[in-house]
Amino acid sequence: MTIAFIGMGTMGTPMAMNILNAGYDLVVHNRHRDREIPLVEKGATRAPSPAAAAETAEIVIICVSDTPDVEEIVLGENGIIRGAGKNTLVVDMSTISPAATRRMATTLGEKGIRMIDAPVSGGSEGAINGTLAIMAGGTPADVETARPVLASMGKTITHVGPVGSGQVTKAINQVIIAATYLGVAEGMTLGLKAGLDMEKVVSAIAGGAAGSWVLENRSAFMIKNDYPLGFRVRLHAKDLRIALEAAREMGAALPVSALVDQIESGLIGRGYGDEDVSAMARTIREMSGIDS
């Protein structure tokens, strides 16, 4: 089976590499064409456009940054819709708007082209190791068609509902981590102000109701006020904007998410957009006069 992969970024490159390693024929395309070369060196062939990539493949995977990028790749002048045959399956693994996803799926469907959304979590480490968590939205048949290929990139593949549902699930994930990072930042700041040995504090509370992945894996960054990657503030901020837009469309109110959105806007404006999301603690530390 031939798979096309569009988007050779920090995530896309290792994901495509894992597809190659699983034995699939792979066609790759990236807007900056030189990014295709590492995959070609491992046996992939190149396509000059998304349309050309789609012409050759049964499954076309997309992994790029934001909603307009996916819309251009799917529906643009040289988009997948110009090259894909009937029954081609488009698998969008980007994190984008659920509503835009449903609109694209409808437009593609009118041409007999199928689409699922399958955003991921687990970061670049998960992409490299093939241990991503994949949240899939689409018809059961389409998700099953994609499953073997998805299994070469991810450890868990959960089919959460119809097309767009994967994106809503990813938005929920980002909403929850927003609040968790901010809560851990507040807790660490309170303890630092009180002069406590925060490693002891974390070990005292991490096993109970305050326990979380963030407390376990990111509180040390906040204590040291040093924020190595991880997951960039500007990427989380982009995902949270998608969640807040989806909430607005549905009439849901997300007060903590809105607060974190504002804190991240401030961080990006001050030049911290490429730090880890745990840099949220900068804001709370500075509001509390720890670093002034």
Add this chain to the structure above:
Amino acid sequence: MTIAFIGMGTMGTPMAMNILNAGYDLVVHNRHRDREIPLVEKGATRAPSPAAAAETAEIVIICVSDTPDVEEIVLGENGIIRGAGKNTLVVDMSTISPAATRRMATTLGEKGIRMIDAPVSGGSEGAINGTLAIMAGGTPADVETARPVLASMGKTITHVGPVGSGQVTKAINQVIIAATYLGVAEGMTLGLKAGLDMEKVVSAIAGGAAGSWVLENRSAFMIKNDYPLGFRVRLHAKDLRIALEAAREMGAALPVSALVDQIESGLIGRGYGDEDVSAMARTIREMSGIDS
């Protein structure tokens, strides 16, 4: 060794029972004296006041609701300070103000009476099973003196720093859970508005960066909009008020905690104070029109 235990509430009664079971001689006192009876039936002796209890014991443990209660028990007309001998060790396991704790320790210290703070987490289940997490503040010698007795009530005993540090650690714990509950409530609400199967969503994200004790153990309450205990809203709100007062005294800013404080005030005012803390989801669900 004789231990005195003051405060036979939901937490104190099973904690005192575990001290008895560990083979210590136990003297008990409670403001409502009939609450002493279950312990007496198991072999404890009764004291008519905190002062009288302190006269007989090397270690006096307190486990009551709030700062003024502890102040009355320690410094009041019939308080521990009137009965305790030199070198008596007072162990306050209530959740109260760190600053009030330090003031009481100083006043007791002037009479040669020692004090540590040792608030707990783990709820009534942890109290019954002797699996509490205990966060101790005091001198190393005083914490070591208390450790064997504490070990009859708790699974982990972490000495976090000087007197008052246990209370700050507990405040940090409550600050972090405040944000985590609210974040999970927002995530569940967004998914319910989108019509997703939320059990599938939780299973898709719980193993990653959004994972927490709250998501694992309390999201199902939020999905069903049914909030069995657990941990009461009004008790968490009391603890969060202590955290916010401590933050104000130290000049720390805790914006999410302040938001949760207001949400919990609203819940208590509307009659939901005795529900589980996960009832925070009521507010987000209603703001988002799920239950209207």
